[in-house]
Amino acid sequence: MHNQTPIADIKRLPNLWAVGTQSLALPTYRFYFDGLIAHILVCLPKGHSAAHLGNLIVGGEKSLVLSTVPFDNSWQYMNMRAVIEKHAIVMGG
Structure with missing residues (x-):
């Protein structure tokens, strides 16, 4: 079950x-499952393999390497806060 x-x-x-060079920007789909985030890669650059x-x-x-982020520094929190602030402006609050 997911909630977003x-x-x-x-x-x-x-x-x-190429260690020390710029990181690769890979297109993904981001799935959020009640606290667990999964990034599904759309494709890999030529010559790369999963x-x-x-x-x-x-x-x-x-x-497995898992990264963790406190909720108050997370994308979820920032997104929720932006929606609430936008709603408050629309409602005149």
């Missing part, structure tokens, strides 16, 4: 073939 519509997004990943991402993807290795 999936949205098109951009996920930045390190360029594994296998190269190792423990950054589910099933890539025995371990």
Whole structure:
């Protein structure tokens, strides 16, 4: 069950073939499942393979790297706050 519509997004990943260079901007769909966020890649750059991402993807290795963010610094919070503020302006509050 999820509580937000999936949205098109951009996920930045390190360029594994050119360490120290700019990260890669990859088109994704962002799914939010009541606290768990999943980014589904639309495509990978030529020459890249999901296998190269190792423990950054589910099933890539025995371990999995998960990033966490406190709710008050999260995209969800910022999005909710923007909607509430916009609503308050519209309602004259």
